[in-house]
Amino acid sequence: MAAPRRSWAFSEPPGKRQAGTRACRSAGCCATGILLIAGAALLGGCGAGGAQEDYREYLTRLARTLSVAAVTPADPSVPALPPPRALHLDLPPGKLDALDFLAISGCAVQVTIGKRNSSLGRMARPSQRLLLDLEYLRLAPQCIAYQRRQGEQALAATLQEAWDLKRSQLPSQIFNATLGGEEYRAFWRAPLDEGDYPADTGSALLTTLEQLNAQAERWLQGDYTADNLEVELLLGQIANGDGGALLRALARQGAALAAADHILAARSERGPLCSATWRPPEVAILDNVVRRFFIGAIQPRAAALNRRYHQLLPPVTRLERLLDAALPPAYRAWRADRDELLADLVQSPRRHVQALQALQRPCAGELPAGPGH
Template sequence: MLILQGCSDTSGLEASWQDYLSRLSRVLDRDISRDPSGEVLHFPRTRDIAMTFAPSNIDILDFLRMRRCALRETIAQRNSILGRHGDESAKLLFDLRFLNEARECIQLLKDDGNDSLASQLSDAARLKQQELPKRIFAAGIAGDEFREFWKMPPDLRDYPSSGEDPSIAALARWQRWQQRWLAGNWEHDANDVLTTLGHIRMGGGGSLLKAEELNTRELRAAAKLIDQRISGRALCLKPSPTSSAQQFRNVLGSRFIGVIQQQASLINQHKYGLLKNIDTIENELFSAMAAQDAEVPQAYLNWLSQRTALLANATKAHQRHVKLAGELLSQCGLSPGGNSP
């Protein structure tokens, strides 16, 4: 009764699998056997993906000589206690603001005859531009907001949902901004950037990973049940449907196709909405880092490889389940579409 109540909720992914596998087990007269749970995928530790940056070469005396520059206020804020201890997103905003204001300040210094300081500031701006891909990495995909985005929830009570994930639009904005910043257009709205990161933080990347872990494990368990009847005692001794074969097809239609594949469709929509932006963000940023001889931390590359494998395994498990189910139906003279000979 509890199982049926759980399945009445279209977001009850665990309950749907429990119901489907228990029905499949009864129809096929086989016990459910699940693979042991693998290691949970965790986002890399902060220290394992931290970036190092060159220290500023502008001292307090140089700073005082920038009296006509808006950059002077920016540097003052950066050198304040709040600025020195800001998070990675605050440091990115400072560097973008620095790069935006440096050009005008360099010209003003030249006009005032401070060619030496103008040259020093040019070197500082050039260094910040070279380090910008690393700064975007630290504040973006390696930052606290993305860490929360990928954090797996304790359960999947509200997943999958037909509602829009707020992080999808936020990721699209971040990708556009990142592309502009890397191209040398450092215009930005600080409040907009922080708000967008906040929306990314609220996203369901972790729910997606947890759901695909669950789907893979349960699809493999279902495949074992079906494979046992294909390779062992036949469900049908000749290609004509028995009552058990008809029940098997009904379970496939009502529970797998009618419930689980509907949930899988929502998950796939969510996955596409997230990954089309995340993949672009990662690929463009990695290329920019490589152009500046900046290495992506191995811990992040390992995490990315594991994340990709997890999602690919879910797809493979689904394809194998469908293939085996079709083989067993064919053994009994039935087709997945529901028409018996």
């Protein structure tokens, strides 16, 4: 009796297609796709042991089915951010540090300069330095005009020079407080245990990233108003973000699927899975293994990771583009490594599907079944 023809193609899992499509469209992405055997319902789900157990189970059964040596996935590695010192941009203070505080009486900016020149101001975190500079940029023009009316031309010139300097330093100050600061470093820090990531992610972080981006864009366009508490709260929420979790999860998935591809390649080296006249029993077993342990367990998570990638990266890269001229060389190098790795990792499921299809292709016709059918 001839075995039924099997084919593998891309599709969303039943029950997730509509929601997944909405999520992808809202992020402007094109999902990698879900491998589905035509006419077969998905079996199983994410294993109780999480992603690691799903990968281990699939690799073990795949190697056993194809009678090749088991392959242990490589230890996943992701590019770590350079040390804080390499990312911090040192900015000259200008002449305000030496300015006589009492000479600016009658100006609201006097308080700002006093805070900036205090011992606490000199030791302030990058976000607080940014907020003080924004306050100066907002208040100084009125004081400059006042000093000129009072005939204090030298003082007005000093204040104007400081304003020009702070305006030119603003992209760098924003970088120090955001992409180069401790909150974004925490955002990119990989957790020790990914748990069921990305199941517990949502849109709140995306909104936070976009809100901070909107503030940065507004500041760069000359609107220097800022709500200090709001800015600090946004940064605190970003520190709890999942950039590092996404990188680590994609790297772990990539390593596991690369090991699976190695198993398929080892089997291919022995020749086609099917001959022109014969289909071995392992074809049906392989079909079941792929359906249960790849499609049913790994692919749903792969689709979720793909969606999260296309949701999370755009707001981050938008801020990077806004601050492009201020990015230090160390950050540029890390970003290039990050983007190259991510571009490769998100293709891992597609590469594995293609490897499965290549191995199965000789069995696509109506062939006599081998012994055991």
